Amino acid sequence: MRIGIVTPVLIQHPGTRADWETGAGIDDVAAIAVAADRLGFHHVTCSEHVAVPTDVAAERGGTYWDPLSTFGYLAARTTRIRLVTQVLVLGYHHPLEIAKRYGTLDRISGGRVTLGLGVGSLREEFDLIGAEFEGRGARADDALRALRAGLGRSTPEYHGEFYDFTDMVVEPHAVQDRVPLWIGGRTRRSLRRAVELGDGWVPFGLRLDDLRAMLAATPPPAGMDVVLAAGRPLDPLGSPDAAARALTCLRDAGATIAGVTLDASGVDHYVDQLATLVELAHPLGIEFD
Template structure:
């Protein structure tokens, strides 16, 4: 099992954000990404919402940094850590748009992109963007197939139910011959979608017993990532026993990648917590190489 971090500041959910994040900016984010990169963490994340209705922002938060711009900056400040969109909403974009923009990001980052992709659930945002909400699952499946056909190829071709293209040039395209797709969701359908069309599954909002039940019913193929959240922020410096239990619980549940939020008082403390979490993980036999 490897460990990545849910990057602070970039999403400010009212229920979980720390006070220091409210006034923090890209310098603090970059310092944290640099520390995670130096220490050997697997990934940093950035999610996507374009325009959150005020009524929804009260519950979900309204601060969501744009992944493409943010990762473009962080790519220049890091060397090996992977950049994970967790997640892009497929229905908000044409597959060729993702292929061009994120293919360029993969190229400038030296092949470090992982595309976390989801169907989306916020009807109000779909409507604001003029994107069809009904039938979004089938459209997302076709988008995944079209995106796989378009990435890593200078002259892609695809003919599907919703997307159809040929005789086009996508340059630059990705450096990686196959960009990993991590499929987000919390249903059996999302897991089946990940098995059929992706390289990993990123569930959310489910307890470990529910996750174990879903995974027992649909065993994942060898090599597919199961990316599980560590839940509430880990405090390896102050509560190492709880952090250890969280990590071992994820590993026992079948996680190949743990995605952890970190409790911290500021960006400098966050870096210290990353060091403490690495030491703790190594003591549990978790490899950072």
């Protein structure tokens, strides 16, 4: 199992946001990413929302940094750590738009992009940008096939139900032969979509018992990543035994990668928590670069 971090500051949920995150900026985020890079963590994350209705923001948060611009900056400050969109909403973009923008990022970063992708559920945001909400699942499946055909190719070609393209040049394009596609979601359909069309599954909001049952019913193929999140922020310095137990539970549930949040009072404390987590994780057989 590997460990990535759900990057603080970039998403701020009212119930989990630490006080220091409210006034933090890109240099604070970069300091954490640089430390995670140096320590050998697998990835950092950034999610996507264009605009969140005020009533939804009161519950789910309204701060969502743009992944492309944020990762462009972090790519220049780091060397090894992967840059994971967790997640982009497929229905908000044409597949070649994603292939061009994040293919450029892949080239800039030296092949470190992983695309976390989701179907989306916020109807108001779909309506705002003129995207189709009904039938978004079938459209997302076609977008995934089109994206696989488009990524890493100068002259991609695809003919599907919703997307059709040929005789187009996309330059620059991704330098990875196969950019990993992680599928986000909390339904059995999202897991099947990941097995059929992706390289990883990133569930959220599910109990470990439910995750185990879903994975037993739909076993991931060899080489597919299962990215599971700890239920609450870890505190390696203050509660090392609890942090170690949480990682062990994720590993035993089938995680190939753990996505963690950390309890911290500021950037320096966060970096110390990262270093301590590495020390705790090594005896568990967890890998770091």
